[in-house]
Structure formats: structure tokens, C-alpha cells
Amino acid sequence: MNEPYLPDVPVTPIALHPAVPAARARVIAAARDLLAVPDAALERAWPWRDSEADVRYGFYRAYETLEAAGAAVRRALDEADTRRAPGARRVAAATAARWELHAQVLPLDATTLGASPGGGEWTVRQTLGHIVSAQRAYGRFTAWWLLQHDAAPFPDAVPEALFEAMPDEAVEGEGTPDEIRERLDGLLDAGMAHLGGLDDDALAVPARWSGIRVDVGFRLGRWSSHIREHTVQVDETLVMLGWAPREVDRLVGLMVGAYGRLEEQVFGLPAAALERGGEDGRTPATLIEAATTQVAADAASVRASAGA
Secondary structure (H helix, E strand, O other): OOOOOHHOOOOOOOOOOOOHHHHHHHHHHHHHHHHHOOOOHOOEEEEEOEEEHHHHHHHHHHHHHHHHHHHHHHHHHHHHOOOOOOHHHHHHHHHHHHHHHHHHHHHOOOOHHOOOOOOOOOHHHHHHHHHHHHHHHHHHHHHHOOOOOOOOOOOOOOOHHHHHHHOOOHHHHHHHHHHHHHHHHHHHHHHHHHHHHOOHHHHHHHHHHHHEEHHHHHHHHHHHHHHHHHHHHHHHHHHHHHHOHHHHHHHHHHHHHHHHHHOOOOOOOOOOHHOOOOOOOOHHHHHHHHHHHHHHHHHHHHHHOOOO
């Protein structure tokens, strides 16, 4: 995603290892399989290993697989003494936040996204449009502030022309839930690619946020909390709409959140770092691939056992 100003930041872009988008696709496929299961089928038998569990445990098994992979990836990174740049350390939590949001939105259809809760409150779609728009602004405008590091006097604000060049929030919220999700993913990934390599001096460059004088590091740290802030808003909107999650929806949320924490371990690392193994030879890339492949297979099996 070629956002203005981001390519002008003088750091080497961080390439996303191919294992990550492939893992994301498997997790989304697994979530869709599991979301197809009705609550009434959770106590049906699910064949697992050389015995039998129930369908409900199949959901927890997916969660456990991703949690175990997260621990294994942390160990491999520690043993290889793999470290992220300061900018990437500030941004990494945003990918866990993004997956918590995805977990909340995945069970929703387009009708629910557009339903008005009344009282002048935003629809879920409007909130998602705002999240996407703000993420675009956090990347684009943070890069602009970085490029003003020698400006004197210190700018009072981002030029109005930059705001005028931004797509409208309503446009950012258009499309299917998947299209909105992919829009957010692209912006967050692009921001990490171009700003994750910043060093401590760059993080200390002055900037502004909501008119308040801060630094670039503050703006990067705001990505995660902003997504979470509006994930709470989505939850509140759904309560106002009378939308109640099923047990299945909650269980899928656990699994998707576990993947987000797994991805957080490697988000912002150069692609080559995911190829360095720990003492047992396993690399972060192969661990992520193996875990998400297993989760996708188990989810398909769970769905079949549920008769969904």
C-alpha cells in the first residue's frame, strides 16, 4: 500500500515474511468453519487423536495450539537473540489489537454492520470506517511529522491540505466486512513496514496528537490503544442493538485472539529473522505455519463433526 510520506521515511522497509499472510488466511478460514457450528452441536463427538472429545473442545484445542506456538516462537526468538527495532517494539501490540477487533466483527453480517443503535450513536460500520481512517492518518501523518524534524518553528498542526487528501470515513467503511478488514490490515502492515525500523532518536522527534505536543513514539504507541478503544465501542453498539454473541462466537474470539498474540511475537521483525531457528532448529516461520495449518485442519474436522 503506497501511502504518501511513508516511503520518504529514511529507514529500510521491513518486509512481511510470506508465512504471516498465509497464516492469517488459514486462521480466517478456520474461524469461518468454526462460526458455522451451532451452539446446539457443541456436545457432539469430535474424533481427536486415537480417541474422542467433543466439538466444544475442538474450539479450545485450536486456542491451545496457537498458545503453544506463541510460547515456542518466543523461545526460538530468545535462543537466536532476535530483537526488533525500537519502532517495531512500539507498534507490535497493534497487531494483537487488530485481531481482537477482527474476532468481534467476524460473526457480523452486513445488516448488523449498518444497523442504527439510535440516539445519534454510530453504527458498527461507521466505527470501522473511523478506525480505518485513523489508522491511515496515524501512518501518513506520523511520517509527515518525522520529515519535519528540522522545521523551525515547530509546526502547530498537520497542514489542512493533508486532511483534505484523506478519503472520507464513510468511504473507508464501505464494502463487505472482509473488505474493511483487509483495508485495515493493509494500512497497519504498511505503517509497520515503513515506521517499524525507527530508532530511539527518531521516536523522540516532536509531533502532535489532537493538538497536544507529543513525540513520534507516542503516536506509534497510540495505534494499539486506538483500535482497542473503538473495539470497546463496537461492543457497546452491539449491546444497544440487542445483538448477543453465541458461545461459538466467544470461543472463536478466544482462538482469533490467541493468533493475534502469536503474530505479535514476530510483527515488525525482518523476514530473514523468521528463518533463524532456536536450539531445536525450528524457526518462527515453520512454527507459525505448522500451528495454523493444524488449526485449519482441526476446524474443518470440528465443523464436519458438528454436521454444519
